[in-house]
Amino acid sequence: MSGRAAPASLGRSALIAYGVLGFGFLYLPIFFLVLFSFNDYIIPSLPFRGFTLQWYRELSYDFVLHEALLNSLFIAGCTTVISTVLGTAAAFPLVRCSYRFKRASRLLVVLPMIIPHFLMGVALLLLFSFVKLPLSRLTIILGHVVFTLPFAILIVSTRLYGFDRTLERAASDLGANPARTFWHVTLPLIMPGVVGAALLVFTLSMDEFLITYFVSGQKGTLTMYIWSLLKDGIAPRVNALASVLLAASFALLLFGAWVLDRGAGAPGRRSRSA
Amino acid sequence: MSGNQGPAVQLRGVAKRFGSTTALHALDLTIRKGEFFSLLGPSGCGKTTTLNLIGGFELPSAGELLIDGQPVAHTPPYRRPVNTVFQNYALFPHLSVAQNVEFGLRMKDVPQAQRRQAAADMLRLVSLDGYGDRRPAQLSGGQRQRVALARALVNRPSVLLLDEPLGALDLKLRKQMQAELMRIQRQVGITFVYVTHDQEEALAMSDRIAVMDQGRLLQVGTPAEIYDTPANRTVFEFIGSVNVLAGRIDALGAITLADLPAPFNQTGLQVPGAEALAAGTAAVLLIRPERVRLAATARPEAAFRLSGVLAKVAHLGLVTHCTLRLDNGAELLAFQLNSADRSATDLPAEGQRIWLWWDPSDARVYPAQAASASDGAPLSASCDP
Numbered sequence: 001m002s003g004r005a006a007p008a009s010l011g012r013s014a015l016i017a018y019g020v021l022g023f024g025f026l027y028l029p030i031f032f033l034v035l036f037s038f039n040d041y042i043i044p045s046l047p048f049r050g051f052t053l054q055w056y057r058e059l060s061y062d063f064v065l066h067e068a069l070l071n072s073l074f075i076a077g078c079t080t081v082i083s084t085v086l087g088t089a090a091a092f093p094l095v096r097c098s099y100r101f102k103r104a105s106r107l108l109v110v111l112p113m114i115i116p117h118f119l120m121g122v123a124l125l126l127l128f129s130f131v132k133l134p135l136s137r138l139t140i141i142l143g144h145v146v147f148t149l150p151f152a153i154l155i156v157s158t159r160l161y162g163f164d165r166t167l168e169r170a171a172s173d174l175g176a177n178p179a180r181t182f183w184h185v186t187l188p189l190i191m192p193g194v195v196g197a198a199l200l201v202f203t204l205s206m207d208e209f210l211i212t213y214f215v216s217g218q219k220g221t222l223t224m225y226i227w228s229l230l231k232d233g234i235a236p237r238v239n240a241l242a243s244v245l246l247a248a249s250f251a252l253l254l255f256g257a258w259v260l261d262r263g264a265g266a267p268g269r270r271s272r273s274a
Numbered sequence: 275m276s277g278n279q280g281p282a283v284q285l286r287g288v289a290k291r292f293g294s295t296t297a298l299h300a301l302d303l304t305i306r307k308g309e310f311f312s313l314l315g316p317s318g319c320g321k322t323t324t325l326n327l328i329g330g331f332e333l334p335s336a337g338e339l340l341i342d343g344q345p346v347a348h349t350p351p352y353r354r355p356v357n358t359v360f361q362n363y364a365l366f367p368h369l370s371v372a373q374n375v376e377f378g379l380r381m382k383d384v385p386q387a388q389r390r391q392a393a394a395d396m397l398r399l400v401s402l403d404g405y406g407d408r409r410p411a412q413l414s415g416g417q418r419q420r421v422a423l424a425r426a427l428v429n430r431p432s433v434l435l436l437d438e439p440l441g442a443l444d445l446k447l448r449k450q451m452q453a454e455l456m457r458i459q460r461q462v463g464i465t466f467v468y469v470t471h472d473q474e475e476a477l478a479m480s481d482r483i484a485v486m487d488q489g490r491l492l493q494v495g496t497p498a499e500i501y502d503t504p505a506n507r508t509v510f511e512f513i514g515s516v517n518v519l520a521g522r523i524d525a526l527g528a529i530t531l532a533d534l535p536a537p538f539n540q541t542g543l544q545v546p547g548a549e550a551l552a553a554g555t556a557a558v559l560l561i562r563p564e565r566v567r568l569a570a571t572a573r574p575e576a577a578f579r580l581s582g583v584l585a586k587v588a589h590l591g592l593v594t595h596c597t598l599r600l601d602n603g604a605e606l607l608a609f610q611l612n613s614a615d616r617s618a619t620d621l622p623a624e625g626q627r628i629w630l631w632w633d634p635s636d637a638r639v640y641p642a643q644a645a646s647a648s649d650g651a652p653l654s655a656s657c658d659p
Contacts, residue, residue: 169331170364172351174378174429181352184377188368 030246037239055240065241068225075137075221076205079144084198086145087152088190094153095160113150120147121214128215135217143211148204152197159193192259199256203249280343282307282433282465283328288337288347290323297323298489300337305433305467310459312468312476315486316512321469324486325435328467330354342432352381357426358435362442363418365410371397371421372406378429396424399458416447423455427462436468440475452479473513477501485509507640510560517566517606519559520642523551529559529639534580535602547639556642565636566608568596569629570622579631582606587624596621598630606630 040050059065093099094106112120124143125135133139167189171181187194209223216224222245229238283305290298298320305311313321326332327339330351339347346354357378365374372393379389397403400420410418419439426434436455440448456479459466470476476483477497485492485500485508493505504510511518521531527549528542542548543559551557572579585605586597594610608630610621622628 164362164364166360166362166364167366169351170358170360170366171377171381172331173329173356173358174425175352175381176377177350177352180381184380185366 033239034243034246036236037243039236039239042236055236056244058237059240059244062237065222065225068220068222071137071219072206072222075140075144076202078141079148079205080198080202082141082145083148083152083201084194087149087197087201088156088194090149090153091156091160095157109153110150112147115147117147117208117210121211124211125214135215137217137219139215139217140212140221143215144205144208147208147211148201151200151204155197155200156190156193159190163189195259196256199252203252206245280307281305281340282309282342283467284338284340284343285324285327286338286340288324288327288334288339290320290327290332291335296489298327301491303484303491303494305465306482308463308465309481310456310466310468310479312470312480312483313486314470314473314476314483314512316471318488319486320489321471321486322437323489325358325437325467325469328433329356329358329435355432356435357429357431357433358437359419359422359426359439361437361439363410363422363439365418365421365425367410369410370406371402371408371410371413374410374421375406375425375428377425382429392428393424396428397421399427399461400424400454415443416451419443419451420454423458427458427464430462431464433465433467436466438469438471440470448475455479477513485512487512504638507558507560510638510640515563515607515609517561517563519561521557521559523548523553523555523557523639525553527551527553529557531559533602533604535600535604538580543634545634545637545639551639551641557639558642559637559639561632561637563595563607564593564609564611566598566606566630566632568598568608568610568621569631572629579629581627581629584622584624584626584628587621594621598628 035048037055038051038053039048040052040054090109094102094109121143124139124146128135128139128142163186167185168181171185172178176184207223208221209227212221212224213227220228226238226241229235281304283303285301285303287300287302288298289296289300301320301324303324313324315321323332327334328341330346330349334347337347338345341355366377369377372390375393375396376389379392384392394403394406397406400423402417402420402424405413405417405421410421413421422439439455440451443451452475455466468476468479477500480497482494482496483500484494487508493500493509495503500509501513504513510516519531519533521529521533524530524542526542528544529548530542531538545559548557572581580600582598582600584596585599586595588595588597589612592612594612596608596610598606598608600606
């Protein structure tokens with residue numbers, strides 16, 4: 001196999017090097033972030049002075065951080081529930097019904113995905129002040145629902161497009177009224193899409209900074225807290241916090257992949273004698 | 275079968291229109307309790323629409339529909355005493371085989387122990403004992419078919435609808451499932467309404483058959499009635515293979531066949547159906563290839579006889595397909611059964627002269643213009659591969 005054609009293997013090596021560089025570009029910053037979170041020095045820079053868990057320990061004493069984290073979890077939780085339920089409900093007519101302006105409405109649904117968060121933050125702030133809604137966690141949740149809903153609709157829609165509707169007819173034929181058909185047949189089969197949507201919405205909401213910055217009241221979120229820390233230079237605590245968040249995100253991602261894989265192709269996968 | 279012998283399904287003037295197209299013209303049909311009833315016809319003939327109307331998946335544009343004497347035209351599917359075996363089986367992929375079979379009983383809130391038992395019994399009936407814990411994806415096509423059947427039958431419906439359920443199976447498995455379906459139907463005594471485009475399947479399995487074409491009912495009858503006394507040319511041509519000979523009705527109510535060599539293009543032939551047509555009408559004579567008789571020598575006792583050349587002989591095991599070229603160049607198809615007392619080896623070799631004739635009562639005459647297909651060629655032999 002090797003050495004038969006030297007130029008080919010040279011090209012191959014070049015491609016491998018290119019790939020490694022690509023991955024390095026993606027992951028090197030994150031690698032240093034995690035590395036410095038264990039660095040025993042107040043300024044996160046090379047050389048590596050020694051291993052410490054001090055910054056993680058500091059995190060556990062930081063009550064402002066805890067409050068911000070709980071706040072973020074609460075907001076992300078509410079956003080996830082609202083966006084996923086609304087998104088699932090909205091996906092049905094968008095996929096299954098035919099009506100005038102269907103294409104236009106589909107486009108309008110996904111448009112908020114490409115509106116800059118900065119603009120959306122300003123717009124929401126104007127709206128809330130216009131209707132005299134005081135800025136609070138409620139306004140943050142509303143803002144997050146607005147920008148995460150298109151993602152939820154899109155993810156559930158893809159699942160619905162591949163749905164074999166004869167299964168719903170079969171359920172109806174077997175005595176299930178529309179509600180029970182949805183509960184026993186439709187929902188279990190689109191569940192991987194719904195769970196995927198929920199995971200993405202949760203992550204987006206946890207990450208969000210710009211809209212939150214405009215529409216938050218007294219209580220800040222985690223991202224805003226990190227922002228406030230950065231104003232005084234990069235504290236090693238931020239590295240530690242980011243590392244923890246990174247680990248949690250990876251765990252969530254793996255869980256999501258597992259759920260999606262478990263349900264993947266369930267309506268279509270015919271392994272034998274197709 | 276129950277003592278109540280009222281009809282299982284009654285359609286009175288049921289019509290279905292989709293926008294400006296009419297899928298079903300006013301249809302009158304009565305399906306008896308406990309019978310194996312087939313709806314037969316080419317695709318687009320309205321048989322599936324009829325099934326969907328009975329199942330409740332479509333609502334009729336006009337007419338009355340009764341199941342067990344109850345009007346159900348506007349009852350949703352989940353409140354009808356009807357279950358369906360779908361063409362693609364439509365098994366729930368997220369449920370086990372047993373949970374699939376139990377589904378209908380669960381929707382009726384039957385206690386768990388009871389529905390477990392019923393599902394197990396039904397799986398035994400379809401010879402899938404012990405498969406309850408598997409997923410549909412782990413089963414073969416034939417096994418999925420049986421699960422679909424068990425899932426429908428466990429509800430003890432008044433009528434079981436089957437939408438071309440054997441279409442996806444290979445030939446051998448299809449034959450096996452045909453026998454199985456008939457056994458199960460006898461055993462449970464439930465009315466089966468079976469949709470198929472396969473005439474052989476319909477003839478083999480049904481107590482009665484309804485032949486449909488272009489949204490109309492052409493004939494309802496037993497397989498023997500449909501085969502031996504087709505109501506019109508379309509039915510005749512749809513069931514089995516057929517030789518079509520064009521001709522004209524003469525003044526004596528007999529048919530002269532322009533397609534045949536002399537003297538038949540001059541003298542009339544007395545054939546059932548000809549006497550009902552007016553003199554001078556363009557007509558066709560239809561004769562099935564298996565009713566065309568062949569002999570190496572002329573048979574003086576035959577009502578009429580023709581001679582031709584044995585142009586092609588194809589041995590298909592059970593039958594031999596013979597193509598005969600008449601003296602005027604026309605071709606006729608004849609099937610010979612390879613039975614113990616008469617086999618293909620008795621036939622002359624290809625290219626030899628042969629005599630052929632048929633019993634006039636085996637042929638039928640219909641008006642020429644009523645045909646839906648194969649109008650172009652004056653003489654054509656259609657034949658299933």
